[in-house]
Amino acid sequence: MLLNIATLILALAAHRASAHATMFGVSVNGKDAGDFKQFIRSPATNDPVRDLKSPNIVCNTQGGKAAPSFVKAAAGDKLSFRWFHYNPADPADYVLDPSHKGAILTYIAPYTTGNGAGPIWSKLAEEGFEGGKWATIKMIDNKGEVGFTLPKALAAGKYLIRQELLALHMADFAGNDPAHPGRGAESYPSCVQVEVSDKGAGDAIPDQDFDFNTGYKYEDKGLHFNIYIPFDKYTPPGPRPWTGK
Numbered sequence: 052m053l054l055n056i057a058t059l060i061l062a063l064a065a066h067r068a069s070a071h072a073t074m075f076g077v078s079v080n081g082k083d084a085g086d087f088k089q090f091i092r093s094p095a096t097n098d099p100v101r102d103l104k105s106p107n108i109v110c111n112t113q114g115g116k117a118a119p120s121f122v123k124a125a126a127g128d129k130l131s132f133r134w135f136h137y138n139p140a141d142p143a144d145y146v147l148d149p150s151h152k153g154a155i156l157t158y159i160a161p162y163t164t165g166n167g168a169g170p171i172w173s174k175l176a177e178e179g180f181e182g183g184k185w186a187t188i189k190m191i192d193n194k195g196e197v198g199f200t201l202p203k204a205l206a207a208g209k210y211l212i213r214q215e216l217l218a219l220h221m222a223d224f225a226g227n228d229p230a231h232p233g234r235g236a237e238s239y240p241s242c243v244q245v246e247v248s249d250k251g252a253g254d255a256i257p258d259q260d261f262d263f264n265t266g267y268k269y270e271d272k273g274l275h276f277n278i279y280i281p282f283d284k285y286t287p288p289g290p291r292p293w294t295g296k
C-alpha cells in the first residue's frame with residue numbers, strides 16, 4: 052500500500068500539464084523537409100490522447116484535416132521525425148519531460164484525407180525498453196529525433212505515416228479503470244503525409260490491416276504496464292513490424 056501511494060504521488064507529480072510533446076519536423080536522409088505545417092496534421096495542443104475508442108488515437112485531434120502537401124521520399128530512404136515539448140525556438144524549452152518514459156511506434160497506411168480510423172495500418176518500426184533505456188529517453192538524448200527506414204519493397208504512392216510516443220508514467224493502472232480515473236498510457240500520435248516516388252520503389256503494399264480503435268486495448272500489457280517496479284521485458288502494443296517481405 053505504501054508503495055502504491057508513493058507510486059501515485061510520483062506519477063501525479065510527473066504529470067505536469069506542461070510536460071507533453073508534439074511533432075515539429077521531418078528529415079529525409081538527413082535533409083530537413085521544410086515547413087512541417089505543409090505535411091504534418093498537427094494537433095492544436097500537445098496534450099496526450101487516452102481514449103482508445105476515439106478516432107483521435109489514430110492521428111490526433113486534427114487527424115481528419117489534410118495538410119496541403121507531402122514529404123517526398125523513396126523506398127529505402129531513412130526518415131526522421133522530430134519531437135519537441137512546446138517551442139523548438141526557445142532555448143529554455145526542452146524535448147520531453149524525462150518522466151514520460153515509454154515506447155515509440157511508427158505505422159503506415161495508404162493515404163486518406165479522412166481521420167485514419169479503420170483497419171488500414173501496418174507497423175513500420177517499434178522501440179520499447181532496450182539496452183536498459185526507454186525509447187522516449189533515447190529520443191531526448193537524440194535531440195527529439197526518431198529515425199526509421201522505409202522498406203525497400205514499399206510500393207510507390209501516397210501514404211500516411213503515424214508516429215506515436217507512448218508514455219507509460221501513468222500506465223500502472225489501466226486507462227479505463229473506474230477506481231483510478233485519468234490513469235493509463237498517454238499516446239502522443241502524429242500523422243505525416245508522405246509521397247513515395249517511383250524511383251527504386253518495390254511493389255509491396257503494407258497489409259497488416261491494423262485498427263487502433265479495436266487493436267489497442269486498455270488491458271494490453273503494452274498499454275497497462277508498471278514502469279516503477281522491476282520487470283524482465285516490455286512488449287509494445289500492435290503487430291510486429293511489417294518488412295515488405
Ligand SMILES: [Cu+2]
Nearest residue numbers: 070071072151
Ligand atoms: Cu505529458
